[in-house]
Amino acid sequence: MLIKNAVLPNKKRAxxxxxxxxxxxxxxxxxxxxxxxxxxxxxxxxxFYNTHTHLAMTLMRGIVEDLVLKDWLEKIVWPMEKHLSREHVYWGSIIGGLELIRSGIAGIADMYFFMDEVAKVLKLLGLRGTLGTTIFDFPSPEAESTDEMLKIAEAFAKDYQNDELITPSIAPHSTYTCSPETLLKVKELADKYGLLIQIHLAETRWEVYEIQKRYGKRPVELLGDIGFLDENVLAAHAVWVTKAEIRTLAKHGVKVVHNPISNMKLASGGAGVMPYPEMKEYGVLVTLGTDGVASNNNFDMFEEMKVMAIAQKNHRWDPTIAKAEEVFKIATENGAKALGLKAGRIEEGYLADLMLIDLNKPHLKPFYDPITLAVYSMRASDVDGLIVNGRPLMLNKEILVVDEAEMLEKAEKKAFELYEKAFS
Amino acid sequence: MLIKNAVLPNKKRAxxxxxxxxxxxxxxxxxxxxxxxxxxxxxxxxxFYNTHTHLAMTLMRGIVEDLVLKDWLEKIVWPMEKHLSREHVYWGSIIGGLELIRSGIAGIADMYFFMDEVAKVLKLLGLRGTLGTTIFDFPSPEAESTDEMLKIAEAFAKDYQNDELITPSIAPHSTYTCSPETLLKVKELADKYGLLIQIHLAETRWEVYEIQKRYGKRPVELLGDIGFLDENVLAAHAVWVTKAEIRTLAKHGVKVVHNPISNMKLASGGAGVMPYPEMKEYGVLVTLGTDGVASNNNFDMFEEMKVMAIAQKNHRWDPTIAKAEEVFKIATENGAKALGLKAGRIEEGYLADLMLIDLNKPHLKPFYDPITLAVYSMRASDVDGLIVNGRPLMLNKEILVVDEAEMLEKAEKKAFELYEKAFS
Structure with a gap:
């Protein structure tokens, strides 16, 4: 396949x-x-590689907003998850997956339930997924006990051991929903199958206090002390961390996902804008994620890059922090690296994961610098084509892999059906 | 004209x-x-009504980013403005104006130079503008002396006294670039012609220190004391203000434009996220603006609403601040009110300024609540049609008023020409 006459990020035609x-x-x-x-x-x-999502949560997009975390969980998320079936996860992932294609995202790191349904959707659509079954110490929509969840995760790891697009992972929810014993069982399984571990870490101030109360140490310290941390851990958020904890993350090669929009929107991180400059200084690999759309509310990685750049600048009173090139690399190459892919650059020998952007739009004129345009002026809707693993999934804005309109209509019906069950 | 079968913000068909x-x-x-x-x-x-812009600064979009304000002004803005002609302002406004249409913006409050050129473009495109010639105590690209600038502003006020789309205004740049004497001359002219006064106010910490050093008082205090403040003042930014200053703004009926992206991006406001909750409490009319695209870098009011909502929540550690409905009203109805328009609602007797949004997109599914979707999930590119003052400017994504491709090509050439002059 030949992509002719494209303009490269360095402005050269190729x-x-x-x-x-x-x-x-x-x-x-x-x-x-x-x-x-x-x-x-x-x-x-x-x-892009969106390294922290809950794809099927599109089902809950925008039902009610502007609530404190507790109300949001109790009034929206939990009543809906109570009725969540594998069919809902399938159709929620269809909405999400189509949005990923339209947003120029080739791959995700996702943690949720019924991950075999998510895998089915991503394979249907031609997208990459590093997928982890969520593990915690209370019943989930998928299983009654932690042991059952671990078994589901193990079965998934076996089923997808050699898949080209799907990489099995495992996702202990957090330090406040998983005991150290559970975390170590997860680690054992992860080591056995070489799985990436996805975990929410130090997302809120409440979490830090709670873990300190329970164990007399902060979340990262706890994970360090029980021997949980290594280069196979992908930690989402890492907002409320000390410099010493960042050094611990760096020492063990833990990868961190920054989710600025979700953190700001839930405000449960308080003034806690992730300490990116220190992560960079101590050598932590930082990637970017949107989180689920229920706390964002879209998969627009352009928007996420812009909010990361301006929030970091604002927080440190310094416009030279989080420069456009740096942020772009975080959203592309760093994301690929965290998922174990040789991708994220338009270069020989790299995976053919790339997007086309139609430049003939007033908000992209004049065309001075592609990367500053990408970070500060573009949005997901500027994506005109997406190729993943050498396969075109969208060209000239047309989705090539499924009948989009039909899929969206079916999926929306399933979402409303779940809503009815939860709230009537 | 009849718009048939539309879905209203309350989800009813009409x-x-x-x-x-x-x-x-x-x-x-x-x-x-x-x-x-x-x-x-x-x-x-x-x-939308975008109540603080510098439309023609599209010419400088994304040339260099991530600089401190001083470097940005000295390295980019001033070298380019040194060569800025009325022709450049025309073509810069063409790029900007086309972007406004594609972003669902019916009207702007704009301050820059050669405002008759901006007026010409807005009338050509069918958009509304409240346009103020910038006044300060040093030469501008348009005039050598302050008196000359005032004369230009007066001539503009006379020329556009009864225009349907263009409302003359006047724009003293700031308290640090205009002496109290100049500010009072502006006020006199504004009173004579009934002009809205646009001014940058309390944008940076530096400005507050500088004004305190010069006059022994803070910027809002200074303006209050010299009798400058009244309901015809539209103050952009108002980030670094005390509660007492907010009360002063409220007492005089001053309107405030919030520009969250620009403030965060330049980081010159430091941690200064505009004190919106206090503005609301004391009854200040708050509106929303993108600022010029050189410090944003687009006119996406959807993005601006989202960043306002999440930045306010994050700053106050409270997700219930700046609710979706409130922010949407700020970007629409409040903006219209500040510009003296009975608009910003889909209701009988209101001006026919409205946009159409194509809902058949994965990131807008499921369709639960139009307003939370608008604030948290949509972006400017979702605008499918725009009607201003009863005239369709765009339908089905096609610009109806000019040949867009031809215009963009010409305008981009003019931008590059200015760049060459400034930097070669």
Whole structure:
């Protein structure tokens, strides 16, 4: 496959050759039988990796807003999750997955329930997923006991051991919903199958107080002390952490997902804008995530990059923090790295995960610098095409892998049905 | 004109009848000769009023980013403004104006130079503008002396006294660039012609220190003491203000424009997120603005609403602050009120300024609540149609008033030409 006449992030025009799932050359030799995508007037960017989501929670998008966390959980999330079936997870993931394609996102790290349904949807749509069954010490929509959840996670790990798009993972919910014993069981399973562990960590001030009360130490300290931390841990949020804790994260090679919009919107992190400058200083790999749309409320990684950049600047009274190039790399290359992918750059030998942007729009004029445009002016709707693993999932704004309108209509019906069950 | 089968913000389906420039009835009697716009599957919302912009600064969008204010002014803005001609302002406003239409913005409050060029563009495109020539105590791209600037502003006020779309205004730049004498001359002119006064006020910590050093009082105190403040003042930013100053603003009926993205991005306001809860408590009319795109970098009022909501929540550790409905009203009805327009609601007797949103998109599913969707999930690119003063400017994503592609191409050339002059 040949993407012809694209504009690269460095503003040079190029022909990009893709074979199977890889970028094999930029401006190399032509083959006569190439399938040609004409990208004249379009910018090609590496696609995004959204490293913290709960895909199926699209079902709860925007029902009620502006509540404190406790009310939001008690009034919306829990009544709906009480009735959540594997069918709902499938259709919620359909809405979410279509939005991912339209937002230029090639892959996600996701934690929720019925992850085999999420896997089914991502494979149908051609997207990558590092998927972890949520584990905690009380019943979930999927299982009655922690042991049962662990079994489900293990079965999933076996089923998807050699999948091209799906990477099994495991997701202990947090230090306040999982006992140290549970966390160590998870770790054992993760070590056995080489799984990435996804966990919510130090998201709220309440969490820090609660863990200190229970164990006499802060959340990161606790995980360090029980031997839980290593380079296979992907920690979401990490807002309320001390410098010593950041050093602990760095020492063990833990990867951190920054979710600025969710943190600000829930305000449960308080003034806690993640200490990005220190993470950078101590060498923590920082990635970017939207969190579930129930606390965002979309999968727009352009918006997430912009909010990260301006929130960090504002918080430290310094506009030179979180520069456009840095933030763009966090959303693309760093995300890929955290998911174990050689991707996130338009270069020979990298996976062919890339998006096309239509530049003929007033808000993208004049065209001075692609990366500052991407971080500060673009939004998800500017994505015109998406190629993942060498396969075009959308071109000229048309979804190629499913009948989008039909899928959305069905999915919305399922969402309303769940709403009726929960609230009538 | 009849907009048929639209979905209203309250989720009811309706036929909206427009005569001349007004909404005359919702679901009223039909006329046979109506021009019908079929809005099936589309949401109709009141349009936005972006109450603080510098439209022509699209010319400088994204050239260099992540600089401290001083570097940004000295390295980018001033070298370019040194060569800024009225032709540049025209073409910069063309880019900006087309972006306004695509972003659902019916009217702006704008302060810059060569405002007759901005007026020409807005009239060509069918948009509303409350336009103020910038006044300060040093030469501008347009005039050598303050007196000359005042004369230009007066001539503009006379020329546009009875225009349907353009409202003359006057724009003393700030307390640190205008002496009290200049401010009072502006006030005199404003009183004579009934002009709205646009001014940057208490934007940065530096400004507060500087004014205190010069006059022994804070910026709002200074303006209060010299008799400058009244209900014709529209103050942009108002970030670094005390409670006493907010009471002064409220007492005099001063309107305030909140520009959260610009404030955060420049970080020159430091941790100064505008004290919105106190503004609300003391009864100040708060509106929303993007500022110029050189410090944003777009005119996306959806994004601006979202950032306002999440930044206010985050800053006060309280997710119930700046609720979706409140923020939406600020961006629509409050903006209209500040500009002296009976608009910002889809109701009989209101001006026919409204936008259509295509709902058939994954990030807008499921469709539970239009207003939370608008504030937290939508973006400017979801705007499918815009009607201003009863005239459709865009329908089905097609700009109806000019040849967009041709205009953008010309405008971009002019931008590059200015760049060459400034930096070669």
């Amino acid at each position: 022909d990009i050759y893709i074979e199977e799932k890889e970028i094999v050359s930029i401006n190399g030799e032509k083959n006569k039988d190439d399938w040609v995508i004409d990208a004249r007037g379009k910018l090609v960017l590496p696609s | 036929d909206i009848y427009i005569e001349e420039k007004e909404i005359v009835s919702i679901n009223g009697e039909k006329n046979k000769d109506d021009w019908v716009i079929d809005a099936r599957g589309k949401l109709v919302l009141p349009s």
